[in-house]
Amino acid sequence: MPTVHLLDYVAGNVRSLVNAIEAVGYTVAWVKSPADVPAAEKLIIPGVGHFGHCLSQLEAAGYIEPIREHIKAGKPFMGICVGLQALFAGSEEDPEVQGLGLIPSRLRKFEDKDKSVPHIGWNSANTSRTGQVTDESLYGLRPSSKYYYVHSYAAQYTEGELEKAGWAVATARYGDEEFVGAVARDNIFATQFHPEKSGAAGLRVIKAFLDGKKSQKLPERPSAEGTKEGLTRRVIACLDVRTNDQGDLVVTKGDQYDVREKDGVSTGGAVRNLGKPVDMAKKYYEQGADEVTFLNITSFRNCPVADTPMLEILRRTSETVFVPLTIGGGIRDTVDTDGTKISALQIATMYFKSGADKVSIGSDAVTAAEEYYARGKTLEGKTAIETISAAYGNQAVVISVDPRRVYVSSPDATTHHTINTKTPGPNGEEYCWYQCTIKGGREGRDFDVRQLVTAVEAMGAGEILLNCIDKDGTNSGFDLELINDVKAAIKIPVIASSGAGNPGHFDEVLAKTGTDAALGAGMFHRGEYTVKQVKEYLQEKGQLVRQFEE
Numbered sequence: 145m146p147t148v149h150l151l152d153y154v155a156g157n158v159r160s161l162v163n164a165i166e167a168v169g170y171t172v173a174w175v176k177s178p179a180d181v182p183a184a185e186k187l188i189i190p191g192v193g194h195f196g197h198c199l200s201q202l203e204a205a206g207y208i209e210p211i212r213e214h215i216k217a218g219k220p221f222m223g224i225c226v227g228l229q230a231l232f233a234g235s236e237e238d239p240e241v242q243g244l245g246l247i248p249s250r251l252r253k254f255e256d257k258d259k260s261v262p263h264i265g266w267n268s269a270n271t272s273r274t275g276q277v278t279d280e281s282l283y284g285l286r287p288s289s290k291y292y293y294v295h296s297y298a299a300q301y302t303e304g305e306l307e308k309a310g311w312a313v314a315t316a317r318y319g320d321e322e323f324v325g326a327v328a329r330d331n332i333f334a335t336q337f338h339p340e341k342s343g344a345a346g347l348r349v350i351k352a353f354l355d356g357k358k359s360q361k362l363p364e365r366p367s368a369e370g371t372k373e374g375l376t377r378r379v380i381a382c383l384d385v386r387t388n389d390q391g392d393l394v395v396t397k398g399d400q401y402d403v404r405e406k407d408g409v410s411t412g413g414a415v416r417n418l419g420k421p422v423d424m425a426k427k428y429y430e431q432g433a434d435e436v437t438f439l440n441i442t443s444f445r446n447c448p449v450a451d452t453p454m455l456e457i458l459r460r461t462s463e464t465v466f467v468p469l470t471i472g473g474g475i476r477d478t479v480d481t482d483g484t485k486i487s488a489l490q491i492a493t494m495y496f497k498s499g500a501d502k503v504s505i506g507s508d509a510v511t512a513a514e515e516y517y518a519r520g521k522t523l524e525g526k527t528a529i530e531t532i533s534a535a536y537g538n539q540a541v542v543i544s545v546d547p548r549r550v551y552v553s554s555p556d557a558t559t560h561h562t563i564n565t566k567t568p569g570p571n572g573e574e575y576c577w578y579q580c581t582i583k584g585g586r587e588g589r590d591f592d593v594r595q596l597v598t599a600v601e602a603m604g605a606g607e608i609l610l611n612c613i614d615k616d617g618t619n620s621g622f623d624l625e626l627i628n629d630v631k632a633a634i635k636i637p638v639i640a641s642s643g644a645g646n647p648g649h650f651d652e653v654l655a656k657t658g659t660d661a662a663l664g665a666g667m668f669h670r671g672e673y674t675v676k677q678v679k680e681y682l683q684e685k686g687q688l689v690r691q692f693e694e
């Protein structure tokens with residue numbers, strides 16, 4: 145098999161890139177020191193996290209000159225995400241640090257006045273302003289395809305500027321900002337998006353680069369007519385995973401977090417077994433899920449370090465599932481069975497190395513946020529959220545919130561942030577607050593969701609996975625009031641979760657809230673609807689979603 149060299153210099157999920165390269169028929173050789181670079185024929189620089197962190201690592205390890213030499217020699221070079229950003233002169237993210245300077249401009253942070261930042265999700269890489277492919281020298285990028293982006297800083301696009309310097313450019317639009325999605329010139333190709341996480345469309349791009357097929361025009365897909373520009377809203381499939389009474393790791397699903405079978409008379413039966421995690425993740429990927437989330441829902445009972453089955457699940461899933469994978473459950477500082485201390489960052493690192501793109505933190509985030517307020521809203525720098533986001537970037541840290549409604553007769557009846565609800569409580573109460581819980585809803589805290597989400601945003605979280613215990617497993621639709629309330633409080637993206645029972649519920653939550661993504665579990669697991677059906681329905685309703693692509 146032909147070989148491609150990958151630079152092993154930075155934290156992040158490179159396993160998915162290796163899997164993607166292998167899936168298109170190449171093998172990976174690792175560049176482990178600058179002396180290995182001259183032997184590389186095709187070189188790829190993946191990049192996740194901070195511009196400054198990546199560039200200073202490259203500089204300190206002595207890679208900058210060998211990379212320049214590789215490029216100068218006309219050998220194929222590809223940069224991904226921060227690997228694209230490295231081509232520029234610098235970035236507002238770390239003004240002191242210099243890029244390679246092949247493109248003289250600098251990267252800027254997205255405006256967050258009217259949109260979520262980071263920019264997370266599926267967006268275009270458009271090769272022309274007219275929707276027609278005019279530039280065919282971008283490895284078969286299609287205006288009608290969507291690719292997976294995750295970043296806060298971008299190269300703003302000024303028409304003609306890069307083109308004058310000989311670059312072919314594909315752009316994407318986020319709000320009213322147009323930015324560089326991909327560039328190519330001579331032997332250089334770079335994408336701001338992650339092709340290894342962009343499903344079939346991304347694998348095609350990696351293959352085209354590795355095959356050296358720079359100029360190609362792909363026929364447009366028949367179903368792609370009228371693909372709109374801009375960030376799509378994501379549909380996510382979630383797999384709650386736990387060990388059943390026989391000791392097998394199964395996908396389960398609760399009703400308001402109770403995952404045991406009920407026979408109509410008594411509760412507390414066997415753990416519901418809805419299937420095998422790896423097989424189900426693959427099925428949802430093939431149906432067009434934009435992301436797959438695994439929640440190890442009983443992890444707090446065991447030491448996660450001994451939790452090797454979840455690592456194996458990630459490894460196997462990332463071999464065939466080329467969309468982002470999130471893993472949650474047990475991400476916190478802990479003590480291993482042999483008494484060794486193990487940090488949340490070390491646990492997260494194991495997950496990233498096994499193929500996860502994001503980790504989701506539940507209980508530990510509540511504790512950390514409570515302490516943040518107790519310290520007078522000062523950052524400590526040592527929490528799981530802070531350490532993981534510092535090492536892997538904010539986008540890699542999702543906070544899973546498990547709130548429950550607490551009804552009150554009036555806002556004065558509590559110190560917490562209340563909403564005036566259209567769904568009154570059992571005694572006709574017209575107000576409620578959302579109480580944070582930990583340990584899978586087993587323990588309620590004197591702490592509300594507003595307090596939590598604003599604190600974790602300040603601590604460096606990149607996204608909120610917003611569950612709702614009252615709605616979980618009810619098939620009655622999402623808690624729109626909760627979602628709107630959280631969206632109004634923060635800038636980072638929100639994933640609406642709990643209550644989806646049919647495609648109409650997805651349309652409703654996208655139409656009536658500003659949510660960035662919507663997640664479903666039970667309705668998919670029980671086979672009532674496929675992800676594809678949900679996407680098709682949303683498209684009919686005029687929602688901007690990524691279309692199914694084989």
Ligand code: 1PR
Nearest residue numbers: 398401441473474506507544584616617642643664665666
């Ligand atoms: O606290 O960091 O160890 O993380 C534990 C994680 O496990 C948290 O993310 C918590 O949400 C999750 N969890 C714990 N117990 C349960 C349970 O169900 N007993 N599941 C649980 C949370 C909720 C959603 C579900 C949606 C959609 N599950 O993930 O998928 O509600 O369901 P639906 O579409 O069927 O309504 P830590």
